[in-house]
Amino acid sequence: DPKIIQKPKYLVAVTGSEKILICEQYLGHNAMYWYRQSAKKPLEFMFSYSYQKLMDNQTASSRFQPQSSKKNHLDLQITALKPDDSATYFCASSQDEQYFGPGTRLTVL
């Protein structure tokens, strides 16, 4: 059974729209993260949360907003989508080392 679930696996959006990427982990970890992987840049850290509180933030744009409704959930809301936002977004969780989810591949047209 998958321990880190990300939904959806693929997502196509139009420029200017808003989408929410879902992440749930069943590893019992207290910390969760978002990373982005695109063709243009290496894997980039975006956010880290611990016990549902923001611990670290690398994303410059306020269009990216993490949301944690439960300890094992960390969703990512992206508003005013741009074609440059096209990437695969990975959720991760950790107690010591970080384990990654399967990713959501976002394409913005």
Next chain:
Amino acid sequence: GEQVEQRPPHLSVREGDSAFITCTYTDPNSYYFFWYKQEPGASLQLLMKVFSSTEINEGQGFTVLLNKKDKRLSLNLTAAHPGDSAAYFCAVSALGGSALGRLHFGAGTQLIVIP
């Protein structure tokens, strides 16, 4: 901030040969080091973590070397087989994999093992 350089970006080896990948980092406070494997269209699979007190770690079919003096981390796949074909990423953290420890990734190495 931390800069991680990974080389080579692409590597082709014949089955049975060794594949050697190296990362250098800049932050002397970096303390935790990781290697991940990513197969096409898949997520990142943790291969090994290395901590500052460890210089050499051996896994199944690979060896990881850490040289803190040179700020260098290496992955050596011994006797590579076609199933090793994937992208490999090093990752570095000053604070470990816990709540505060963002990972800084290298750009990745695309490894092809030719049968």
